[in-house]
Structure formats: C-alpha cells, structure tokens
Amino acid sequence: MRKRILLTTLSIVLFGIIINNSAYARKQKVLVFSKTLGFHHNSIKQGIDAIQKLGLANKFEVDTTTNSTYFNDKNLKQYAAVIFLSTTGDVLNNEQQAAFEKYIQAGGGFAGVHSATDCEYNWPWFGNLVGAYFAGHPNQQQATLNVTDRKHISTEHLPEQWKRKDEWYNFRNVAQGLNVLIFIDEKSYDAGKNKMGDNHPIAWYHKYDGGRSFYTGLGHTEESFAEPLFLQHLLGGIKYAMGRKK
Template sequence: MKNRVLDLREILIIAMLLIGCSMQQEEAKAQVDSTKPAILVFYKTAGFYHESIPEGIAAIQKLGKENNIAVEATKDASVFNDDNLKKYKAVVFLSTTGDVLNLQEQTAFERYIKKGGGFVGIHAATDTEYDWPWYNQLVGAYFDSHPAVQKATILVKDKKHPSTAFLPDKWERIDEWYNFKSINLKVKVLATLDETSYKGGKNGANHPIIWYHEFDGGRAFYTAGGHTPESYREPLFLQHLLAGIKYAMGK
C-alpha cells in the first residue's frame, strides 16, 4: 500500500512538472517578438461583453502572422504604463466597454499618443470611458444606441484612405449598427450609413460609421463594425481592418 502511495506522488510530481513546462512555453509564445513591429489588442470590458471578442483576437493575430506584425492581446489594464506602451506601434481597443483604465493608466496612454502612438477602435470602443473627454476626442464619438442586428448599406465616401480604397461604393453587411453622440466634428469620415437601407438609424443623412484623424500627436482609426463573430471571417472586413491598423501604426 505504501509503495502505491509513493507511485501516485511521483505521478503527481511529474504531471505538475509537465504542466509547468507547458505554461512556460505558452507564456513564451505570448511575448512580443521584438524583431517585428508590434501592436497591443486590449479587450477589457467593464460593461457589456461581446461574444465576438475571441474571434476578433484570433483574426487580428492571424493578420499579424500574415503581415509580419507581432500581436499581443490582453485585458490587463496595468500594461498601460510608459515602459510597456513604448513597445507598440498601435493599441487596438477591441469592443472594450465602460471604465477600463484608471487615472494613472489614462495619463500613460495620453503620453503614448502624444509621442506619436497609434489607436484603433473597433465597434464598442465608442462604448468606453464616458467620463474621459480626451478619449472621446481620440475615438471620435460615443455610442448612443443600436437597433437589432440586420443588413445595412455602407456608403463609402472617401477611397483615398488605404482602409477604404478597395471597398465598393455601396458595401452591404450584416452587423449591429451604432447610433452616435458627442461626435468629434474634426474626424475625417470615410464612410456613412444609408439609414434608408435598415431600421433604427438615428443620426440622419450624415451617419458616420468609419473615420480616422491625426490627434494630439498620434493617429486614430475607428470602424463601427465587428459586433458579430461572423465579421471576423469576412475577407473584405478583415482587409479593411488590417489597413486601418497599418494606418494607425504609421511608417
């Protein structure tokens, strides 16, 4: 009986060692490859959690592998400090919601942008940080409301930007279409929604849905798509997203 107990202990020790090695290997894989330009995908939620977030992370990681971009994903807000942020060409807010950064982290992010960093907002990035006026100007607007998921027509207004250059003039997609408030009138609108093509639009004839701008020393790009998991399997949407990320990364 004693020998059997010893055997079980040995098995447990070996199993624990194997698990430890596996965790170390996974941790090593998660580290940013310093030989490549890097981006940070931030997906913390303090409000509604979008079930499409894992699909979005996986899609951006795949785009990174295909385009020589190192991608690190986290919901840990403590990474928003000067030493860490300087590793990234751009920070992507992937359907973040609510109050996700404390005052110290906000200040570090502001410094990052002022030093030339890039920002990409996807979908609920506009449903984030309602009490931070600087962020409102950076992301370009705040979420107000949305109707049910449905098909709508995006009217591409500016094809000079790399994120829209290849899109059709009228781009039909199924997604959750945001109505916006507190819109920064200085952003450069790339595409609007045709509110006659769906039910529930509240921004009228000039309903921005994709935009970009240079802001406070850095670059910002926002696309309102990306609510559904299927979005991250759409070739056109992924091409659009990649080009927006590359713009935010700069030269």
C-alpha cells in the same frame, strides 16, 4: 592603426544596425486590449484570433490583454499601435489614462473596433481620440454603407456601396475634424432611436494630439471576423494606426 579604425568603424555600423532593427521591431508590434466592464461581445475571441492571423500574414507582432496595468509608460513604448477591441465600461484608472495620453502624444497609434466607443464616458480626451461615444443601436440587420473615401488604406478595396449585416451604432458627441471613410444609409435599415439622419458616419480616421486614430463601428458579429472585406478594412485601419502606408 588602420585595423583599429576599421574595427571601430565596423562596431559603429553594427551598433547602428542593432539600434535600427530594435526600433523597427518596436514599430512592428501592436497591443490588443479587450477589457470589458459592461457588455461583453462574444466576437472578441474571433477578433483576437483574426488580428493575430493578420499580424502573421503582414509581419507585425500581436500582444493581447485584458489587464489595464499594461498601460504604463515603459510598456506602451514598445507598441506602434494599441487596439481597443470591443472594450466597454471604465477600463483604465487615472494613472493608466495619463500613460496612454503620453503614448499618443509621443506619436503612438490607436485603432478602435465596434464598442471602443462604449467606454470611458468620463474621459473627454478619450472621447475625442476615438471620435464619438455610443448612443444606442437597433436590432442587427443588413444595411447599405456608402464608402465615400476609397483612397485610404482601410477602404481602397471596398465597393462604393457595401451591403452587409452587423449591429449598427448611433453616436453622440461626434468629434470635430474627423476624416469620415464610410457613412451608413439610414434609409436602408431601421435605425431605431437616436437616429443621426443623412450624416451618420460609421468609420473614420484622424490625427489627434500628436498621434493617429482609426475607428470602425463594424465588428459586432462573430461572422465579421471571417469576412474578407471586413478583415481587409480592419487590417488597413491597424496599418494606419501603426503609421504604415501599405
């Protein structure tokens, strides 16, 4: 009798360990989505390679795809976060959009990189999730970034002023309630058309519709994905989207 109770107890403990390990595995996996139906960034390849290396070094798995059919209820459940890496155009159909909304509403995470704001203009829910829509950009050039929140996991390593070269986006339809991490100083470069003035965010995060969202406008250039400060910024954003604090 005692032996039977012991075996039953052991089975329950082992079952609990298996369930917990399975849940942990799901929480340590991300999907990188890089479908483009508009401009295609050459840096996507470097971005995928970089995120895969970050995953290996930080104990999370990385799946990559340009296939929109990955956006279904069953498949999305396995990911702690979905990363839109320089996506452009109308990349998801109505059914796929509904599945992604359900995923976020169930506590999923989203990280958008660079032209993630240059897609799905006719899907207001996504516009609020990513935080803004693309409104144009000037030529690539060096600019000064003011890192106003250095307590976040994506910015705690950055200097208060960060000078770097990239393609600097102007935005429209900026969502309410964003936690801005970095502003760009328009006086430090030629912002071109659609200037935003002193209130020109370039990276932010927020809770949205039950889930977590991070966006960085950085990452146009291939060189970005070999830049230590940017890679740490990107890693922190991915970790936030995954629900990790370190």
